[in-house]
Amino acid sequence: MTARALVAARGALSHPLVEVPCCVCGASAGEVVASGQDYEYETTADVFQVKRCAGCGHHYVSPRPATEDLGTIYPADYYAYRFIENLSPLARRTKAFLDGRKVRAWLKETPVRAPRFLDVGCGDGWFLRILHDQGVPKDRLWGVEIGDAPIEQLRRDGFQGRSGTIEAVDLPAGSFDLVVMLQVIEHVSDPEAVLKKLARLLAPGGVLILETPNLRSADFRLFRRGYWGGYHFPRHWNLFTEDSLGRLLARTGLRLTSTAYLPAPTFWVYSLHHLVKYEWGFRQAARFVDPLRNLPAVGAATAFDLLRAKLGFRTSNMRAVIRRS
Numbered sequence: 630m631t632a633r634a635l636v637a638a639r640g641a642l643s644h645p646l647v648e649v650p651c652c653v654c655g656a657s658a659g660e661v662v663a664s665g666q667d668y669e670y671e672t673t674a675d676v677f678q679v680k681r682c683a684g685c686g687h688h689y690v691s692p693r694p695a696t697e698d699l700g701t702i703y704p705a706d707y708y709a710y711r712f713i714e715n716l717s718p719l720a721r722r723t724k725a726f727l728d729g730r731k732v733r734a735w736l737k738e739t740p741v742r743a744p745r746f747l748d749v750g751c752g753d754g755w756f757l758r759i760l761h762d763q764g765v766p767k768d769r770l771w772g773v774e775i776g777d778a779p780i781e782q783l784r785r786d787g788f789q790g791r792s793g794t795i796e797a798v799d800l801p802a803g804s805f806d807l808v809v810m811l812q813v814i815e816h817v818s819d820p821e822a823v824l825k826k827l828a829r830l831l832a833p834g835g836v837l838i839l840e841t842p843n844l845r846s847a848d849f850r851l852f853r854r855g856y857w858g859g860y861h862f863p864r865h866w867n868l869f870t871e872d873s874l875g876r877l878l879a880r881t882g883l884r885l886t887s888t889a890y891l892p893a894p895t896f897w898v899y900s901l902h903h904l905v906k907y908e909w910g911f912r913q914a915a916r917f918v919d920p921l922r923n924l925p926a927v928g929a930a931t932a933f934d935l936l937r938a939k940l941g942f943r944t945s946n947m948r949a950v951i952r953r954s
């Protein structure tokens with residue numbers, strides 16, 4: 630199955646795409662179950678394919694962009710970089726309220742009152758600041774981020790940080806009671822290496838909290854052939870379920886102890902946006918279902934997923950609570 634080439638990008642990526650095996654079981658054979666393009670940033674005209682592993686059923690993108698092309702597929706205006714600073718004051722206060730609740734849920738997972746905390750992919754330190762507001766001293770609050778500028782700013786503000794990838798940064802083993810990595814594992818080239826590094830950083834009794842897209846969800850089923858917002862082509866390289874994540878963790882000295890399902894409003898709204906813009910061809914109308922422009926749509930999708938999660942349904946965003954085996 631091949632998607633029609635709908636994205637009006639200037640051309641293909643400059644380096645050849647790279648075939649990779651399944652990161653969960655190592656098998657190379659698989660069936661193509663979805664395809665699509667960079668519907669969100671239109672950085673390339675390439676069409677990408679999602680494979681379902683013949684060995685274990687895990688879904689992943691192969692072939693995928695070469696590391697030399699990361700600067701193209703993560704443009705300077707990539708929303709994760711500037712998401713919070715671009716919110717309106719009301720949206721920012723709402724997010725702060727919801728994320729305060731999120732942080733309290735994390736703190737319940739550890740018996741340590743002021744945990745030594747690490748946020749992998751900390752951005753501008755939004756969660757470090759919330760934890761500090763909830764009473765954790767700044768010398769216990771660490772962030773890792775790829776760029777130098779956010780880490781320099783965090784250090785000026787009294788927090789701790791390292792710039793670089795989590796695989797490369799130098800941090801003392803066994804030194805963190807609580808590590809969180811939100812919406813990162815699906816982007817990395819070697820999830821097993823990242824999880825092994827995190828396992829080494831955890832103190833005895835330490836807890837790792839991951840958030841990542843979940844395939845076992847209604848919006849995935851509806852838009853699975855290509856327009857699902859969770860594909861985020863070509864930046865989400867591995868798409869997990871509770872089962873596949875659990876199997877990968879077992880190989881890294883970690884154990885998944887519980888899972889919760891959180892709202893995934895941008896996946897719903899982006900799925901609709903891609904359908905309207907690329908399947909139906911309504912490029913102007915699609916602006917009204919762009920999650921970065923239409924906050925009421927994002928709010929409605931959030932309420933819908935909160936209700937569904939309360940009724941026991943899985944959403945397409947899972948929080949996994951993980952401990953050392």
Ligand SMILES: [Zn+2]
Nearest residue numbers: 651654682685
């Ligand atoms: Zn596999």
